[in-house]
Amino acid sequence: MSTPFPPELLTTFRALAEVVYSGESYESVYDAVCRSTVEFVDGCDHASLMLRRHGRIQTVGASDEIARQIDQLEHALGEGPCLDAIDESEPDQHFCTDLTGGSKWPTLAQMILERTEIRGMAGFRIRQDGQKVGALNVFSDTPGALTDHSLDQAIMLTSFASVTLAALDRGEEATTLRRGLESNREIGKAIGLLMAMHDIDDDQAFQMLSKVSQEMNIKLAQVATQVIAHHRNRGGVIQNSQ
Numbered sequence: 001m002s003t004p005f006p007p008e009l010l011t012t013f014r015a016l017a018e019v020v021y022s023g024e025s026y027e028s029v030y031d032a033v034c035r036s037t038v039e040f041v042d043g044c045d046h047a048s049l050m051l052r053r054h055g056r057i058q059t060v061g062a063s064d065e066i067a068r069q070i071d072q073l074e075h076a077l078g079e080g081p082c083l084d085a086i087d088e089s090e091p092d093q094h095f096c097t098d099l100t101g102g103s104k105w106p107t108l109a110q111m112i113l114e115r116t117e118i119r120g121m122a123g124f125r126i127r128q129d130g131q132k133v134g135a136l137n138v139f140s141d142t143p144g145a146l147t148d149h150s151l152d153q154a155i156m157l158t159s160f161a162s163v164t165l166a167a168l169d170r171g172e173e174a175t176t177l178r179r180g181l182e183s184n185r186e187i188g189k190a191i192g193l194l195m196a197m198h199d200i201d202d203d204q205a206f207q208m209l210s211k212v213s214q215e216m217n218i219k220l221a222q223v224a225t226q227v228i229a230h231h232r233n234r235g236g237v238i239q240n241s242q
Contacts, residue, residue, distance in 0.1 A: 026060070026168065029168050030049050030060045030061025031063075032061075033061060033136070033161050033164060033165075034047040034048060034049055034062050034063040034067065035047075035063050036157070037138060037157055037161075038063045040153060040157055041146075041150050041153045041154045042147065042149060042150040042153060043120070043140045043145030043146045044139065044140060044150065044154070045139060045140055046062075046063050046064055046066045046138075046139040046141075047062070047063045047136065047138055047139065048062040048063070048067035048068060048070070048137045048139075049062070049126075049134065049137070050071060050083075050134050051126070051165075052086060057083065059071040059072075059075075060134075066117070066118065066139070069115070069116060070082075070116065070118060070121065070139055071137065073108060073112065073115075077105075077107055077108050077111070079105045079107065080121075081094035081095055081096065081105070081122055081123035082121075082135045084123060085125040085135035085137075086123075086125065086134060086135050093122065093123070093125065093151070093155065094122065094123045095120075095122030095123070095146065095151060096120065096122070097120040097145070097146040098119065098120055098143040098144050099113055099118070099119050099120060099121070100113065100143050101143070118139045118140070119142055119143040119145075120140035120142070120143060120144065120145055120146045121137070121138065122137070122151060123135045123137050123138075124138070124154050124155060124158040125158070127162050128162055128166050133165075136154065136161055138150075138154050183220075183221035183224075186224040186225050186228060187206075187209065187220060187221060190205075190224035190225075190227040190228055191205040191224075193227060193231050194209070209227070
């Protein structure tokens with residue numbers, strides 16, 4: 001029998017879904033993922049999100065400046081659990097729950113101990129469409145606060161974060177497609193009006209729209225919208241300038 005998801009995880013996912021589908025910006029969703037990580041994962045005081053974009057690994061979201069600072073240190077040194085989690089040759093999770101007791105990344109650990117209050121950290125790989133696209137990074141101010149249970153929580157949340165990011169991309173694609181369809185409908189209406197008013201065929205009507213678009217340096221869909229609005233408000237259409 002499968003283990004049911006903890007209620008707080010489902011609540012977290014619903015909150016993330018609301019952010020995604022309310023049309024928020026990418027940055028808002030990224031930051032919401034990080035804030036949810038701090039709220040949901042026991043022992044987590046800070047969180048960040050790294051994604052590979054156009055061949056470069058970037059910090060796209062963070063719960064606070066401390067999380068961003070740790071990411072900057074990893075980037076500067078080229079080592080750390082977050083970068084390792086993105087590395088395709090490495091396992092999916094990397095962690096050091098107590099930096100004071102030694103670390104796989106000694107230089108990074110020393111700098112973190114000297115410059116911040118962070119005492120534990122972990123990185124969890126994010127996959128999207130089978131690709132390793134980033135890492136969810138978890139940081140703790142207390143040595144040993146990131147227990148096996150909290151690491152399991154982070155793993156579950158990472159899976160939901162992967163779905164959330166995929167939904168965000170799908171939503172952007174859907175928005176673009178919807179705008180395209182709306183534009184096409186407007187263009188079709190305008191062509192129909194021009195055909196009826198000027199007794200011309202569809203190619204000639206489209207050429208009229210295109211010529212105005214080029215001369216006025218505005219998009220074809222905007223010209224079509226103006227044609228329709230002008231016809232509705234004043235009972236006329238643009239004149240054939242040929």
